[in-house]
Each structure stands twice: as structure tokens, then as C-alpha cells.
Amino acid sequence: MTAFANPAATAVVDLDTCYCPNEPHDHDTVTIRTQFGYGDIMDLSRVHTNAGRIDPMAERAKLLELAITEWSFVGEEGESVPLGLPMILLLKPSIVEPIAEAIDAAWSAATVPVPNGRSGQSRGSSPVTLLASTNRAQRRAKKPSRPSSSSASAGPTSS
Numbered sequence: 528m529t530a531f532a533n534p535a536a537t538a539v540v541d542l543d544t545c546y547c548p549n550e551p552h553d554h555d556t557v558t559i560r561t562q563f564g565y566g567d568i569m570d571l572s573r574v575h576t577n578a579g580r581i582d583p584m585a586e587r588a589k590l591l592e593l594a595i596t597e598w599s600f601v602g603e604e605g606e607s608v609p610l611g612l613p614m615i616l617l618l619k620p621s622i623v624e625p626i627a628e629a630i631d632a633a634w635s636a637a638t639v640p641v642p643n644g645r646s647g648q649s650r651g652s653s654p655v656t657l658l659a660s661t662n663r664a665q666r667r668a669k670k671p672s673r674p675s676s677s678s679a680s681a682g683p684t685s686s
């Protein structure tokens with residue numbers, strides 16, 4: 528038992544195949560963190576502050592960024608693809624899905640408070656539930672809704 532999350536605790540997500548050019552791997556792997564601390568929750572919340580509004584998709588992207596620590600993806604020349612948000616955002620959605628599911632499960636296990644005793648049944652209302660439902664909503668909506676263009680309110684123009 529410890530009071531602290533171990534940021535080095537990881538698990539390997541096995542993808543169904545190798546997605547790299549020339550398929551040098553049996554299948555690709557993505558290493559994700561399995562323990563998260565209070566600071567990680569703060570990092571996720573901060574994306575809303577930075578955006579100046581509630582931005583669930585930015586939070587989702589941030590969760591992927593802070594959870595993925597390693598992956599096997601390489602480029603045309605066999606060079607490893609650098610980790611980071613820019614490349615994460617370029618991943619094909621079908622590949623992100625199993626990774627995101629594993630991260631959601633790890634995040635849920637790490638951050639949802641376990642009620643007294645050892646029956647760790649997940650509860651209805653938690654940030655993870657919000658994340659999961661956001662994901663579903665995103666799949667349904669093809670295009671992100673843009674804020675409707677506000678008509679520029681210029682003062683009365685008298686000629």
C-alpha cells in the first residue's frame with residue numbers, strides 16, 4: 528500500500544497487427560501508464576482553463592498524451608515515430624480506439640474512489656464516465672459543431 532501513484536507503472540497494449548511501413552513487427556504495441564496521481568487530474572482540468580471553456584475533446588487528447596509513454600510505430604526508414612500530441616492526433620481513429628479503451632480502464636481504476644471495503648464496483652458519476660460518453664458522442668457527430676458566427680455589432684451607421 529502506498530499513498531502515491533507510481534508514474535513509471537505501465538502496461539502494454541497489443542494492437543491487432545503491425546501498422547508500420549514494411550510491417551517490421553509481429554504487431555504494434557503501445558505502452559500506457561497505469562497509475563495516475565492528483566497532478567494528472569490537475570493537468571486534465573487545466574486544458575479547460577487554457578481553452579477558456581469546457582473542452583472535453585482537449586481533455587481527451589491530454590489524457591492520451593499523458594498516458595502513452597512508448598509505442599512501436601516506425602516510419603518508412605525504420606526510424607521511430609516521436610511520441611507526442613501532434614503524432615497522437617494523426618493516429619487513425621480505428622487505431623486510437625483500443626488504445627483509448629485501455630487508457631480509460633486504467634484511468635478509471637486509478638481515479639475512481641473505491642467505496643469502503645474491497646468491492647470496487649465502478650460508480651455512475653465520475654470523470655471517466657464523462658470521457659467515455661464524450662467519446663461516444665464524438666463518434667456519432669461527424670463534424671465538430673462550430674460556434675455560430677456572431678453578427679458583428681457595429682454601432683448605428685448614420686449616413
Ligand SMILES: [Zn+2]
Nearest residue numbers: 545546547552
Ligand atoms: Zn509496427
